[in-house]
Amino acid sequence: MIENRKEEHIRIAEDQNVKGEHNYWDDITFIHQAVPEINYDSIKTEVNFLGKSIGHPMIISSMTGGVQLGKRINDNLAVAAEKFNIPMGVGSMRAAVEKKELADTFSVILNHKVPVRIANLGAPQLIKQDKPAFTDRDIEYAFKLIEADFLIIHFNFLQEMVQPEGDRNARGVLKRLKEIAGSYPVIAKETGNGISKEAALDLKDAGVKAIDVGGSGGTSFAAIEYYRAKSAGSREKMHSGMSFWDWGIPSPASIIYSQVGLPVIGSGGLRNGLDLAKALALGAISGGFARTLLKGADTSREQIEEEISFILRDLKIAMFLTKSSKVEDLKKAKFFMHGRLSEWPDIDDRKGR
Numbered sequence: 001m002i003e004n005r006k007e008e009h010i011r012i013a014e015d016q017n018v019k020g021e022h023n024y025w026d027d028i029t030f031i032h033q034a035v036p037e038i039n040y041d042s043i044k045t046e047v048n049f050l051g052k053s054i055g056h057p058m059i060i061s062s063m064t065g066g067v068q069l070g071k072r073i074n075d076n077l078a079v080a081a082e083k084f085n086i087p088m089g090v091g092s093m094r095a096a097v098e099k100k101e102l103a104d105t106f107s108v109i110l111n112h113k114v115p116v117r118i119a120n121l122g123a124p125q126l127i128k129q130d131k132p133a134f135t136d137r138d139i140e141y142a143f144k145l146i147e148a149d150f151l152i153i154h155f156n157f158l159q160e161m162v163q164p165e166g167d168r169n170a171r172g173v174l175k176r177l178k179e180i181a182g183s184y185p186v187i188a189k190e191t192g193n194g195i196s197k198e199a200a201l202d203l204k205d206a207g208v209k210a211i212d213v214g215g216s217g218g219t220s221f222a223a224i225e226y227y228r229a230k231s232a233g234s235r236e237k238m239h240s241g242m243s244f245w246d247w248g249i250p251s252p253a254s255i256i257y258s259q260v261g262l263p264v265i266g267s268g269g270l271r272n273g274l275d276l277a278k279a280l281a282l283g284a285i286s287g288g289f290a291r292t293l294l295k296g297a298d299t300s301r302e303q304i305e306e307e308i309s310f311i312l313r314d315l316k317i318a319m320f321l322t323k324s325s326k327v328e329d330l331k332k333a334k335f336f337m338h339g340r341l342s343e344w345p346d347i348d349d350r351k352g353r
């Protein structure tokens, strides 16, 4: 049951260790500028997000809906999205497509002035599996349900392989993606395993408007599904969950690989405003936060608002100490890469500046 699955994902993500073993944002260090010569209070964080002016280069990443718990979380996240004037994604809308009575667990965000609303569907469901593929009408339904500005199609094939009930066919996804991207503004997104250069080129060719890298080092869906497989007594899937716990392309490397002429959203493992500044310095137009916001959003409006305000404050401090009076200036900030991140191929030209 999808609803149970969603609730299990949330509870496991909140309560268990589901992190990658190494967070690669720690392998980037800015060079501190002791003489910033700018006024902290005049630092500007407004940016243009795919044609829309928003308050900060930050997105609330796709997480939930489909269960009552998810409705409350979405409501709290939408309050924060309105307050800070930042885009918000909802979780996979498959649940609402299949059970219309769950629609309000997503459309609850329409009660607030979320500046950019992002719908979400899974790539595996675009093609025939054991179940039929989403129809054009299903896609239109999901998009309209939250009066979306963009449609995220998430690529989560590792998760599907570890999931007790996962979909296993990926053949024909690109062709279908191309059709959908002809009718909707699509953002292609990974969910914690990152986008390679080859994948980015395929996605560009399919006509997507942007890529959200969802790289490794943060939430591991192999880990989340490991715990579910454990409860379900599936030793086979538990085994795969363990083996692939740390699979994927580190988020910072994926931001570099995904620069194929499309806007890139940096996400996967972002914990604070300093991590966000690093993603922006690497060339991302914005940074996406998922699990970091989950517990706060589950707790209360006040809690999630406070946590986002801390993230945005730390972003501004990082900008101040790298002489960046606007977000664009971060691209000129001096930093270097080290440790395990620096061993990844084809990032040498960005190793230091």
Ligand SMILES: Cc1cc2nc3c(=O)[nH]c(=O)nc-3n(C[C@H](O)[C@H](O)[C@H](O)COP(=O)(O)O)c2cc1C
Pocket (backbone or CB within 6 Å): 009, 010, 013, 061, 062, 063, 064, 090, 091, 092, 120, 152, 154, 189, 190, 191, 192, 214, 215, 217, 218, 219, 267, 268, 269, 270, 288, 289, 290, 291, 292, 294
């Ligand atoms: C509880 C939970 C549910 C998620 N559900 C979805 C989803 O439905 N669709 C999607 O595209 N990504 C989903 N994600 C993935 C996140 O959007 C994000 O790509 C991933 O968690 C990595 O970011 P993080 O390290 O900041 O958590 C979910 C993440 C969490 C923690």
